[in-house]
Amino acid sequence: MSYGLARVSGSSPQAREIAALAHSCAQQVQQVWPEPWSGNIHIEAPATDTEYRRLTGAPPGQHSGIAATTLADVHPDGRASNIRVVLDPEVWAELTAQGRRVILTHETVHVALLQHPRGPLPTWFVEGMAEYLAYLDSGLEVAEVAAPLLQRVARDGPPDRLPTDAQFTGDDRAEVYAQAWIACQVAVRLAGQEAVLRSLIGPAAQRQGQNGTSQPLPLSTRRLTNAWRAELQRLAPDSGAGA
Template identity: 25%
Template sequence: MALGVALLLWQRPWQGSSDPVVQIPADASAALAEQFRRLSDADTEASFVAAAGAQDAAKEFAQRAWRARAALGASDVSLRYVTGGDITDRSDGSTVADVEVTWSAGSEAGFDESTTRTSSVAFRVAPQPDGRFSIVSAAPRTGALPLWLAGAVAVERSSGAVVIRVDGGDPDLPVESMAAVARAAVLDQVPGTAGEVTFVSPRTQDQTAQIVGQPVDKITQIAAVTTRLDGREGSSEDTVIVLNPTVFSTMDRRAAQVVVSHEATHLLTDAVGTRAESWVVEGFADFVALHDDTAPLSVSAGQVLAQVKADGPPERLPSAADFDAGKHGLGAVYESAWLVFRLLAERFDDAAVVAFYREVLSGAPLGSALDRSFGISVDQLTSQWRTYLKKSASIVS
């Protein structure tokens, strides 16, 4: 029995490999700092791969990251070791090193070349017999993961749109054609908007969460997120629409197009980072996306109207907290915001609706913008909206 136990321990079947576990060297911090310096200094794919370590997983990871950098036109890449890597946390002997990653994106992907992006990244590293490490994967420590570390990247450009696929993206989603429809819808409803629409199409929901810098459970209800690249402040050129393939896979083509057009409205009207009322930002995006939609209210607003039938209309307009991505019933909140704009569009022309949106987006107080655009107060709008919800619910079967 003792021999059997000893043999089992020597073989370590739970490691999935016959390679013995290598101990982390005493000078792990110095070794990692030097290794990440070598990665920063690498100016060819071969030197970058060599600096990543000897394991096959490290070579594959480095090759993929280097080619993703090239696809995005990344430059001025720096990986500065910060801490960690000195205590193993897995049975295979690997550990995590925290690294500050800075880089600049290129115009190949439609980004602002003048902006330097900084992210805190946790690299999975495995000690080697020669005292160095193999760098085998990366995950965000805080914030968003640099796009070139998320997987294999391919950049596709068409008129007015850029599509960045990560590990092939969602192969069943015709992002390019949907982007063209979305851009046309925004330009039609909001004259004077310009620029490209950039979509990031990841292969998995986990990749989406890492790219936008959110826990997975915060995006499970979200089909797409419009955000700054790496979650940083920057110019509108750095704004991207990141798709969530898990949610998109459950949507029909119409619903998916509505989402894409909604997010394109955020991007092309520079709504990312605004302090404007959330219901105005989100409701207007659906106003554009659904402007020419022919689906009945039971489809486009079925969730909120069902709630109104059961419990009556909300007492107030949606707050920023109501749009929390982790909350139950998020779809009904978005529908209720859209119905504010549907109400306004039925009583006023589109030009007045767009002028109101632009004024609020520019920082005008909500009450002042409502008065100047429509001659009503917030209380009057709320009352009219509640009546509109009740009437709409009464005619929906």
């Protein structure tokens, strides 16, 4: 079925509700996207675990705990087709209404990015900006969403560097996503939301530092890392600052 910008396929009895939410999330991303974007989004909403595994190729008996994932056929020239967001019915059913909106807005950012071919970017930047836009108007506080990370920072101090790509598949990936989210909050504060978004979707040729090396943001990695570590320390519960 279709609802505005959204199209939902699959056997979920919640298809109409999902379509309305997906339309709203697409509008939310569309409003801040720095380049024209159709906003069209395709959701595959299976009703059963068997159907979900058929759509994603996930092996039986293994659960990632991820409510939604964006898939696409990526061609050699970087173009993507058959872009779709697949919902895990078991995990989706456990989410609150607010949680569903955050998850679907996050995936909508991935859909928009796939429709703008670009050079390689560090995972922390892509996932961090997806989190940034997902939580932008949620009303949720950093101290609430990132509590486990901030407790770790209070105990052990902030990480020395921004998350590596490999960390996003580890057991503590929730904390890694929170690290990336806060890094992008800091980047937006330092460089401005539009400038950071344009760096996200711009071609690789526009992301070269003065020495010819890749520079994904309109500010140096060193400056961002220092500011990010200071922000984590400020937010940590024993810092006396709060969120």
